Amino acid sequence: MPMTTRRVLRTVESRTGGSGALTKALRYVFPDHWTFLFGEVAMYSFLILVATGTYLALFFEPSTAHVVYHGTYAPLRGTEMTKAYASALNLSFEVQAGLLIRQVHHWAADVFLAAITVHLLRIFFTGAFRRPRDINYYVGLTMLVLAVVEGYVGYSLLDDLLSGMGLAIGNAVALSVPLVGGQFGVLLWGGRFPGTPDFLSRLFFVHVFVLPILIATLMAIHLALVARPHHSQFRGRRQKEGNVIGTPMWPAYALRSLGLFFATAAVLFLLGGLVQINPIWQWGPYEPWLGTNGAQPDWYLGWLIGALRLMPHFDIVIGDYTLIPNPFWGGVLFPGAVFGFLYLWPTIERRWSGDRRPHNLLDRPRDNPTRTAIGAAVFTLVVTVFFAGAADRAFVQFGVSYEFQLWMYRALAMLLPVVVFFATRATCRHLRDRGGHPARDSGARLVERPREASRPLSRPARGYEPRGTETAPEGDARPTGTTKEE
Amino acid sequence: MRRRLAAALAWLWRYAVAALVLRASRRRTGYRERELPASPRAETLTAALLFAACLAGLAFVAIYAFDDANTQLLGLSIAVALGLIAAALILAAAAVVPQETLEEERPRFADPEQEEAPVEDSAFALREGIDGVTRRRLLGAAGAAAGVGLGAAALVPLASLGPAVGNRLAASPWKDGVRLVEENGMPVKADDLAVGSFLTAFAEGADKEGLATSLAVVRVRPEELELPEERADWAPEGILAFSKICTHAQCAVSLFRYPLFAERSPGPALVCPCHYSTFNVLDGGERIFGPAVRPLPQLPLRIEDGALVAAGPLSGAVGASWGRVREEG
Numbered sequence: 001m002p003m004t005t006r007r008v009l010r011t012v013e014s015r016t017g018g019s020g021a022l023t024k025a026l027r028y029v030f031p032d033h034w035t036f037l038f039g040e041v042a043m044y045s046f047l048i049l050v051a052t053g054t055y056l057a058l059f060f061e062p063s064t065a066h067v068v069y070h071g072t073y074a075p076l077r078g079t080e081m082t083k084a085y086a087s088a089l090n091l092s093f094e095v096q097a098g099l100l101i102r103q104v105h106h107w108a109a110d111v112f113l114a115a116i117t118v119h120l121l122r123i124f125f126t127g128a129f130r131r132p133r134d135i136n137y138y139v140g141l142t143m144l145v146l147a148v149v150e151g152y153v154g155y156s157l158l159d160d161l162l163s164g165m166g167l168a169i170g171n172a173v174a175l176s177v178p179l180v181g182g183q184f185g186v187l188l189w190g191g192r193f194p195g196t197p198d199f200l201s202r203l204f205f206v207h208v209f210v211l212p213i214l215i216a217t218l219m220a221i222h223l224a225l226v227a228r229p230h231h232s233q234f235r236g237r238r239q240k241e242g243n244v245i246g247t248p249m250w251p252a253y254a255l256r257s258l259g260l261f262f263a264t265a266a267v268l269f270l271l272g273g274l275v276q277i278n279p280i281w282q283w284g285p286y287e288p289w290l291g292t293n294g295a296q297p298d299w300y301l302g303w304l305i306g307a308l309r310l311m312p313h314f315d316i317v318i319g320d321y322t323l324i325p326n327p328f329w330g331g332v333l334f335p336g337a338v339f340g341f342l343y344l345w346p347t348i349e350r351r352w353s354g355d356r357r358p359h360n361l362l363d364r365p366r367d368n369p370t371r372t373a374i375g376a377a378v379f380t381l382v383v384t385v386f387f388a389g390a391a392d393r394a395f396v397q398f399g400v401s402y403e404f405q406l407w408m409y410r411a412l413a414m415l416l417p418v419v420v421f422f423a424t425r426a427t428c429r430h431l432r433d434r435g436g437h438p439a440r441d442s443g444a445r446l447v448e449r450p451r452e453a454s455r456p457l458s459r460p461a462r463g464y465e466p467r468g469t470e471t472a473p474e475g476d477a478r479p480t481g482t483t484k485e486e
Numbered sequence: 487m488r489r490r491l492a493a494a495l496a497w498l499w500r501y502a503v504a505a506l507v508l509r510a511s512r513r514r515t516g517y518r519e520r521e522l523p524a525s526p527r528a529e530t531l532t533a534a535l536l537f538a539a540c541l542a543g544l545a546f547v548a549i550y551a552f553d554d555a556n557t558q559l560l561g562l563s564i565a566v567a568l569g570l571i572a573a574a575l576i577l578a579a580a581a582v583v584p585q586e587t588l589e590e591e592r593p594r595f596a597d598p599e600q601e602e603a604p605v606e607d608s609a610f611a612l613r614e615g616i617d618g619v620t621r622r623r624l625l626g627a628a629g630a631a632a633g634v635g636l637g638a639a640a641l642v643p644l645a646s647l648g649p650a651v652g653n654r655l656a657a658s659p660w661k662d663g664v665r666l667v668e669e670n671g672m673p674v675k676a677d678d679l680a681v682g683s684f685l686t687a688f689a690e691g692a693d694k695e696g697l698a699t700s701l702a703v704v705r706v707r708p709e710e711l712e713l714p715e716e717r718a719d720w721a722p723e724g725i726l727a728f729s730k731i732c733t734h735a736q737c738a739v740s741l742f743r744y745p746l747f748a749e750r751s752p753g754p755a756l757v758c759p760c761h762y763s764t765f766n767v768l769d770g771g772e773r774i775f776g777p778a779v780r781p782l783p784q785l786p787l788r789i790e791d792g793a794l795v796a797a798g799p800l801s802g803a804v805g806a807s808w809g810r811v812r813e814e815g
Contacts, residue, residue: 029590096550099557100564132595165737165760172735172806175655182655182808187648192655192697193736193805202647230592238517244590245517251583259575266569273561289686289700289730291738293759308735308777309761315779315807325807326779327735360592392762402762403775 030253031233031246035122040257042115043219044264045108050212052105059095061087062157062204064197073281081285084200085159088280104272106298109151111268113300116144124345124375126362128232130355134346136225141342143218148300150211153203155278155298162278162295164286168193169308173331178324194288235361244360294396296389303382306389307334310410334385341378369428376424377417384413517589528581535574542567655808658800659692659699660785666690666701666727666794673793676723679705682754684742686730687794698804700730701785702739703794704767706754712769717801720770720786725794727785728771729804732758734778736806739765756782770801780807 013019030036063083069076071086072093091098120140123129129137152170156163171193174185189195190202230244238245247253271277283292297305307330316324349371350356365372388409395402546563549555596604616622666674666687674687687701688694708724720726732739737760745751755774756765763776771782783804786797803811 027588027590029588096555097557097560100560103557104561168736169760175806175808179809182651182810185808186651186654187644190648192657194695194697228593229595230590238589242592242594244592245587248586248588252579252586255575255579255583259572259579262568262572262575266565266567266572269561269568270565271561273558273565288695288697288736289688289738289740291740291759293741295759305761311777313763313773313777313779317812320812322807322809322811325811326777327806330777358595358597392759406762 026248026250028227028249029230029244029246030249031231031239031244033234035126036231037260038115038119038122040260041264042112042119043223044261045112045115045268046215046219047261048108048265048268049105049112050216052101052108053208053212055101056091056098056105057208059087059091059098060084060157060204062200063087064159064200076281076284079285082159082200084157085280085285088158088160092281100269100272102272103275103277104268106155106277107271107275108268109154110277110298110300111264113144113147113151113298116140116147117300120144120342121375121379124342125365125372126232126234127359127368127371128362129346130349130359132229132358132360133225133232136222137346138343139218139222139225141339143215143222145339146211146215146218150207150215151298151300153207153211157200157203157207158280159200159286160280161283161286161290161292162280162297164194164288165291165295166297166301168288169305169327169331171195172325172327176325176328176331178328181325194286229360232360232362234364239361241358241360294392296393299386302389303338303386304331304335304389306385306387306391306409307331309391309406310385310388310413338378338382366428366431369425369432372428373421373425377421380420381413381417384409384416388413517587519587521585523581523583523585525581528577532574532578532582535570535577539567539570539574542570651810655805655811656803657696657698658804659689659696660796660798660800662796662798664689664692664796666703666787666796669694674703675792676725676789676794677792679703679725681705681707681724682744684744687727689796697731697736698729698800700738701727702730702742702756702782703727704742704744704754704756706744706767710748710754710768714770717770717784717786719788720784720797722787722789725787725789726767726770727787727794727796728756728765728767729783729785729800731805732760732763732778733773733780733782733802733805733807734758734763734776735760737761739763739782780811 009019009022012022061083065083066080067083067086069079069081069086069089071077071090073089076089088102092102093099123137123140152166156167156170171185171189174188175181177184186192188199188202190198231246233239233244233246236245247256284290296302308327309330311326311329313326315322315326363371388406391402391405391409394400394405542563546560546567549559549563619625667690668674668685668687671690673690674685679685683705685703687703689699689701692699694700704726706724706726708721711721711724713721728739730738730740737758739756739758741757741759742754743752743757743764744754752774754767756767756771757763758776758778761777763778764774765771765778765782766774771784773779773781780802783800783802785800787794788797789795
């Protein structure tokens, strides 16, 4: 160990007494499983968002003052627009590397949300939300909500046509809140849509200060709550409830994780450099009387536009008072129900299974067929509605009748979740009882193997004993293929 | 009897001690597997990747320094630099540093249903802090009251964000005699509008960004019209004007569908591109498809010296629905 390292360590120890904690941190064990990387990808995307966003904020001007554009982009020269839009154009065309950073920022936001979503699916389907990690699950869900809002606010800042159309819809959703909607919309926008100049500067402050700080704070709490009980892990030969087995932080895991950071950054910069995203100059500035066909929001809002479209046309009106205007169903009730389900699920599962014990060993999705089936059904519903949000693209691009698509998606949104629920549950039960690995032992590869080799590689989840039909006595190793459960 | 009980207790005690000792000793023997790679080739390769990353980074600098720095090359060079560093780190993690699998004991948290002990200390510490305080409930209630008062005071300034609703959401520049103008301020002439055409018009002198200001003006053949009786004279020469803002979610109703073969096709309609609410123009803007609930407000028109002029206010509230949107028409 070189002298300088020791000197630094001594300095730290003599001032903070922290070398014990440092040693512990260096020996902190990370279980090896690829699904644990999604959360890290999300965290690293957030770092890149902060870095690129800081750069963008040096050039972007959140002002609704009107200017006439005289910049490099010829087709828009002479057009009257807000300074916000003009500065976003200048940032894209005049600032060296400005377009690169703007596109990386946009891609990073899309990847951030995607990584969080996949991470959430992993947590849900492996039962990682159970005690002692339930609080952390709520923290993570809250970050997801904030991240969706942050993304929406971010692309609404630019005042191009698409951002304005998104805000028009957002304002309609705000107005649709029962009883207080009118006041709510007027308060947020400083008046009737499109609002006063105050609105844009508020939006900017929320985007660059309020929400990032909330997300960063929750992220710190999230990490602390991961580290405190240590990572969860999948069941294995040595893996027990009371231990954690894997690679220590130093050196291999630190290097690997840093490698993941750089790999994430590399992919984002590759996307930002080579794959165009949100070409704001093509749409032109927003005016309330302008609209364009086939417009799509960023992917993480697709399920909301889909819900607004699929909803049949009805308001709830009492006398001449409009209690619930239509945008409420798709814009508030649907996302509210989906997130409500996610927030309540740990409680529901605890009540229904009667299992209140802590779980550090993860389930495989098949270990809990009912949970997996319910999760898959809800996910299917959201994905179907998401695709309905892209119906206008199918209409514009392929000429598939919009009306036909709408009825088809309405039917699919009702049917598919039910089908998926039963199919998933049956598959899970089958896999669990066979005890094989779905990829290695799938029916697709007809490998004859002796009977005794088809013993289960793992047991059904300990501690999970649903009431009713499928009770698996604890420790039952189930030599399958020989007995049948009746 | 007592001796047998004592013997049984001693026996139990020995087992308990043995179990504890076993448990404690199991705790110490954590599993550890360590392997030193000692691979000079991997070290060389890692170093090579890092040097290459340096070059790619410098390439970014060089591309940036050129006047017409292009986004693709900038993105590519920095991505290559980052990617090479990623490759170097992942290679180092896998083939340069010691490969180690470690078992670590997990901290055990108390089970609230089984053991009470771990929280007793904190509970005691908390209780100690209010020893000798006699009017606890009074103080608690007073504290809550202070919280309510301060909370209300903290929330009230939110009202400064925006004005009260009042009739703000109903404001409209349209009344009898207001002229229709194009985006450049020129009056809209009836003769300039061909059958099947679609034009955006504004109220003369009004703020163009005002939600109620913009209109979708379309022309159909007068004999096609199926307007309700009280609107019979609202569409001179088959020219109709509607608010351009969709009553569902306030996007601009910017698509006009006018059939070339009226017998076979659905009739002329205005369509909002956001959620495809579709409004029949012939019967005065009734919704025929999509999530909108209220019809598109229609503006009664008359023609003065060949120019279009409003003959009265819009037939309904402009923009998305909210609580009082259906009041007072």
